[in-house]
Amino acid sequence: MQNKNVYLPVLHPFTKHHLLFLRYLPDTPMEQNQFGIWEPKLNVQNVLPLNELDILFTPLVAFDKQGNRLGMGGGFYDRTLQNWQNKSFIPVGLAHQCQQVENLPTEHWDMPLFDILVD
Incomplete structure (x- = not known):
């Protein structure tokens, strides 16, 4: 460790x-x-504080190749990830391959992930 x-x-x-x-x-x-x-x-x-995290693993319902994620609709992680580039952490999604789709519709508040780990 x-x-x-x-x-x-x-x-x-x-x-x-x-x-x-x-x-x-x-x-x-x-x-x-x-x-x-x-x-x-x-x-x-x-x-x-968020600016002291190194990596932020995020759950998701679906994701696409552009790093866009679909959550459960509450916006909790979108708010947390807002302006993540100005903070010290890297957002990484955790997913199963079956959750990948070609393209997700996005809104201006949706924050794409830096990377997504897939089983």
């Missing part, structure tokens, strides 16, 4: 449709959010 830390997304408690990233360890207390997704229990001491 190269002394890397893992940070998981947590729904921001005060800013709707925004994410925070909290450090995760095997003994980190977890709780279900409003969507039934398990996330670290909010502890402000474990929050890492």
